[in-house]
Amino acid sequence: MVRDLCMFAGLNENSKIVWFKITYSKDPGSLSPIIDFLEKQSVLIRIGHFDNMNMETGEYSVFTEIGNEVDLEELSRKIEELEAVLKVEYGISENRMIHGVDFPLNVIGVRAIIARAPTLVDIIRTLNENAPHAEGLLTLSGLKGGIHAAKYFKSIMPLDDNNFTSPLVELYKAVGWGILEIECDPVTFEGKIIVRDSFIADVYGESEQPVCAYMSGYFAGYLTEYSGKAIKVREISCKATGKNVCEHIISLASPSISPEHQPRGDTR
Amino acid sequence: MIKQPNVILGNDELLVTMGRKGDILGLFYPRRDHAQHVEESLACIHTGEKLLWTNDNDWHSIQNYIEDTNIVSTKLYHDSGIRISILDLVHPEVPVLIRRFKVQSQQKMSGKFFYYSNLNVGETPKKNSGFCDTEARLLAQYWQNYYIGIYALPEFTEWQIGKAMDTIWWTNSKYDMEDGKLQRNKEDIGNINNAVGWDLELEADGANEFVIFIGAASSRSLLYKRMHELSKLPLEHIFEKTREHWVMWLAKKHVLKMPGLEGHNNLRQELFNAYNRALLMLYLLNDREHGSFVAAPEFDSHFEKCGGYGFCWNRDTSEVVLALKHSGYPEYCDRFFKWCIRTQLPNGSWFQRYWLNGDIAPSWGNFDYSTQIDETGSTLHAMDIYYRILEGLKKVEFLEEVWVTVLRAAEYLMKRTKSGLHESCMDLWETYYGVFTYTNASIYAGLMGASHLAEENGESGMARRWKKRAEFIKQATIDRFWLQEGYFAKGILNEKLDKTIDASILGAYMPFGMLSPKDPVERDMILFLIENIQKKLSIPINAGNGIKRYENDSYIDGNPWIITTLWLSEAMFAFVLDLPKGQEGQYAEEVKKLTSEGIKYLRWALAGATSTGLLPEQVDKSTGKPAWAIPLGWSGSLMLDNILLLDKICRRNAGNQE
Numbered sequence: 001m002v003r004d005l006c007m008f009a010g011l012n013e014n015s016k017i018v019w020f021k022i023t024y025s026k027d028p029g030s031l032s033p034i035i036d037f038l039e040k041q042s043v044l045i046r047i048g049h050f051d052n053m054n055m056e057t058g059e060y061s062v063f064t065e066i067g068n069e070v071d072l073e074e075l076s077r078k079i080e081e082l083e084a085v086l087k088v089e090y091g092i093s094e095n096r097m098i099h100g101v102d103f104p105l106n107v108i109g110v111r112a113i114i115a116r117a118p119t120l121v122d123i124i125r126t127l128n129e130n131a132p133h134a135e136g137l138l139t140l141s142g143l144k145g146g147i148h149a150a151k152y153f154k155s156i157m158p159l160d161d162n163n164f165t166s167p168l169v170e171l172y173k174a175v176g177w178g179i180l181e182i183e184c185d186p187v188t189f190e191g192k193i194i195v196r197d198s199f200i201a202d203v204y205g206e207s208e209q210p211v212c213a214y215m216s217g218y219f220a221g222y223l224t225e226y227s228g229k230a231i232k233v234r235e236i237s238c239k240a241t242g243k244n245v246c247e248h249i250i251s252l253a254s255p256s257i258s259p260e261h262q263p264r265g266d267t268r
Numbered sequence: 269m270i271k272q273p274n275v276i277l278g279n280d281e282l283l284v285t286m287g288r289k290g291d292i293l294g295l296f297y298p299r300r301d302h303a304q305h306v307e308e309s310l311a312c313i314h315t316g317e318k319l320l321w322t323n324d325n326d327w328h329s330i331q332n333y334i335e336d337t338n339i340v341s342t343k344l345y346h347d348s349g350i351r352i353s354i355l356d357l358v359h360p361e362v363p364v365l366i367r368r369f370k371v372q373s374q375q376k377m378s379g380k381f382f383y384y385s386n387l388n389v390g391e392t393p394k395k396n397s398g399f400c401d402t403e404a405r406l407l408a409q410y411w412q413n414y415y416i417g418i419y420a421l422p423e424f425t426e427w428q429i430g431k432a433m434d435t436i437w438w439t440n441s442k443y444d445m446e447d448g449k450l451q452r453n454k455e456d457i458g459n460i461n462n463a464v465g466w467d468l469e470l471e472a473d474g475a476n477e478f479v480i481f482i483g484a485a486s487s488r489s490l491l492y493k494r495m496h497e498l499s500k501l502p503l504e505h506i507f508e509k510t511r512e513h514w515v516m517w518l519a520k521k522h523v524l525k526m527p528g529l530e531g532h533n534n535l536r537q538e539l540f541n542a543y544n545r546a547l548l549m550l551y552l553l554n555d556r557e558h559g560s561f562v563a564a565p566e567f568d569s570h571f572e573k574c575g576g577y578g579f580c581w582n583r584d585t586s587e588v589v590l591a592l593k594h595s596g597y598p599e600y601c602d603r604f605f606k607w608c609i610r611t612q613l614p615n616g617s618w619f620q621r622y623w624l625n626g627d628i629a630p631s632w633g634n635f636d637y638s639t640q641i642d643e644t645g646s647t648l649h650a651m652d653i654y655y656r657i658l659e660g661l662k663k664v665e666f667l668e669e670v671w672v673t674v675l676r677a678a679e680y681l682m683k684r685t686k687s688g689l690h691e692s693c694m695d696l697w698e699t700y701y702g703v704f705t706y707t708n709a710s711i712y713a714g715l716m717g718a719s720h721l722a723e724e725n726g727e728s729g730m731a732r733r734w735k736k737r738a739e740f741i742k743q744a745t746i747d748r749f750w751l752q753e754g755y756f757a758k759g760i761l762n763e764k765l766d767k768t769i770d771a772s773i774l775g776a777y778m779p780f781g782m783l784s785p786k787d788p789v790e791r792d793m794i795l796f797l798i799e800n801i802q803k804k805l806s807i808p809i810n811a812g813n814g815i816k817r818y819e820n821d822s823y824i825d826g827n828p829w830i831i832t833t834l835w836l837s838e839a840m841f842a843f844v845l846d847l848p849k850g851q852e853g854q855y856a857e858e859v860k861k862l863t864s865e866g867i868k869y870l871r872w873a874l875a876g877a878t879s880t881g882l883l884p885e886q887v888d889k890s891t892g893k894p895a896w897a898i899p900l901g902w903s904g905s906l907m908l909d910n911i912l913l914l915d916k917i918c919r920r921n922a923g924n925q926e
Contacts, residue, residue: 136459137433139435143443253438
């Protein structure tokens with residue numbers, strides 16, 4: 001999934017931030033000697049993650065803080081000499097602020113970026129303020145994202161009526177979009193989604209209207225792709241309007257419904 | 269999003285622009301400038317598993333016109349083995365586009381054929397209304413008195429009218445097609461889109477045919493009647509009638525001979541084709557009712573990246589109607605000058621640009637300092653040239669008709685050139701404010717033309733006065749702007765002489781004739797101009813050189829332009845023809861060189877055309893592909909002028925001057 005790291009470190013003139021990407025063979029107990037070795041070399045491990053590249057090999061990416069006197073070339077060579085290690089790459093974060101190991105990022109099978117929430121919310125706000133049919137436009141944009149997510153999950157794991165919502169919950173949390181509570185009947189597709197700390201509503205500021213149409217569209221796309229039925233998702237309550245959480249109602253789409261006959265205003 | 273067409277077609281009321289894969293980009297009715305009713309309109313196949321949109325990258329296309337017509341053939345090939353042949357034509361008498369789709373597949377397939385449209389009838393997504401009359405099998409969308417209808421043979425079996433941009437996404441026709449089945453909603457309002465569909469059952473190498481009629485009308489009943497009547501006619505009959513219409517119209521043209529060009533790698537045939545194509549293209553840019561022309565079919569109506577092209581400029585149109593006159597179609601001059609009489613401003617000048625009906629268009633030239641005086645000069649110059657070819661009663665009547673207009677325009681030019689150079693205004697590229705060589709040359713030509721018309725009208729006092737001023741302008745322009753380096757400065761910008769070399773300085777010779785090869789000094793000046801422009805403005809691409817507008821041009825990446833390149837070749841050809849009689853031998857080497865180089869520029873322009881032969885405004889300096897406005901009427905008119913001049917040279921060389 002996320003195959004990258006970023007970090008923030010305070011100023012320390014005596015040390016530098018160094019990342020290592022260590023590819024190793026996944027024999028039983030092969031990782032421990034690597035970690036032990038780093039500790040013995042007085043390498044301060046700040047953050048690290050593992051990626052199971054395949055059945056035979058894995059990747060251990062680690063951000064470290066190392067004294068300026070250490071010869072990195074030498075250290076890298078020593079790591080590479082460890083029995084299970086296949087390859088070592090390293091780099092220095094010159095500015096000690098933010099650094100990535102892998103480029104480009106990848107989330108659920110496609111190129112991803114890390115963006116500040118205001119970056120996206122500014123786009124949403126600009127659309128709302130200037131574009132006709134902004135809510136529809138955002139719904140359709142979200143729809144595409146949701147359809148992609150469901151297709152991706154279906155391709156890598158068996159989705160069924162018991163687990164179809166859980167990858168979505170994990171994804172939203174992992175990418176920082178919000179904390180989801182989903183209640184959705186897999187037969188009638190009636191239900192609701194509570195979004196706590198929606199990044200859109202959090203950053204948007206006060207609004208008289210719900211502002212998370214993009215997420216409604218995303219949920220609709222996800223559920224539609226999973227169920228094979230047209231699913232309607234509508235945000236009926238939004239944190240941007242002063243509520244504690246955002247709430248999206250799920251229902252089967254009804255072809256006869258037309259927005260001309262739908263109440264506008266408070267609940268939309 | 270801005271999309272440039274690869275092909276255009278139409279009739280007097282309808283203008284359609286299309287992409288290279290047969291997707292409709294614009295449908296203008298009833299005028300070429302308004303209203304544009306289409307956001308998107310194209311075919312799509314549902315394979316049983318997924319949608320294949322015909323404008324996707326997976327399709328390869330070959331698109332061309334049926335020879336000597338505005339009928340379009342587009343062939344699409346998909347990697348999966350599906351092939352679609354599209355024949356597009358607009359009925360010559362009614363505003364209906366007829367699209368015949370022939371779908372073939374190498375493998376057996378069971379799916380759907382859809383035709384999807386996102387219409388903005390009345391050029392607005394607001395307050396549209398759409399319905400599907402399932403008895404008449406007519407799908408229509410309307411706004412006020414604009415009606416666009418879709419009818420098909422065989423009749424479509426399913427349909428959808430839905431919201432194009434709304435939270436109720438499942439009614440959106442585009443999404444509705446995803447499952448291969450349309451919901452059959454019969455009516456809706458607002459920003460809507462629609463789709464119609466048929467079963468597509470193909471045996472291996474089998475074919476299905478669908479004919480779609482997209483018609484326009486000013487009322488519901490007229491739309492019904494048109495579609496009904498048209499659907500009764502065999503397609504072959506309509507095709508033949510349309511083909512005949514174009515062939516007959518082309519038959520009026522001045523016939524080219526081009527003797528001696530037979531050996532030039534098919535050049536002769538290429539020029540014949542380019543000549544016909546430019547004529548057919550200009551027909552489609554002309555508003556028959558008002559006599560005006562759009563510079564190009566509009567493709568940037570929001571003015572996102574430029575000021576738009578779907579308007580009439582006197583500068584462009586003066587050249588267009590003269591080129592058409594030289595090509596055997598003088599009636600375009602007559603209609604355009606009537607339009608000029610109507611659109612002249614109270615102060616005697618013409619505005620930057622107009623809607624085709626004569627209303628002033630959106631402009632950044634609303635003041636004396638921002639107007640473009642060359643447009644007034646060009647118009648007077650063109651009026652005089654037209655007058656000179658008229659004979660008898662027609663000549664008298666034309667002069668009577670335009671005299672007051674000429675008088676007012678000439679006096680406007682007098683008022684703005686008291687010092688010999690024109691007062692500060694905007695240049696022809698609509699970018700700079702100042703005093704310009706091109707503008708002075710156009711005023712010179714305008715006043716000389718007006719002087720001739722005054723003389724013909726018995727107003728010799730006026731004739732003398734205007735001629736005297738014209739000569740004063742010529743002298744002042746040469747004195748102030750001619751540089752030792754051998755070219756005219758662009759002009760005076762910010763009160764300083766701007767020595768930037770600008771291809772428009774060729775205007776001093778062509779088309780405005782301020783310099784003449786008959787004068788030995790001016791003859792050398794013209795040759796220096798030609799040489800310096802070649803030296804400083806050439807951009808190598810497409811196995812030749814195109815000419816950019818001026819040094820450091822940054823508009824749309826500073827590409828070479830067709831008109832600047834064809835100005836240069838036109839100047840070369842004209843120079844050859846303008847040499848004083850009996851002195852050609854003295855310049856034999858020069859004549860040979862200029863003719864041969866002119867042909868190279870002409871070929872370069874042809875290489876920059878679309879696959880269908882339409883000339884753009886620019887050629888992309890990196891890819892060599894047609895760029896920006898497509899097709900540009902002005903480019904077409906210069907192609908006509910060039911070909912006619914080359915024809916004269918060929919005939920003269922062959923000893924067969926007519």
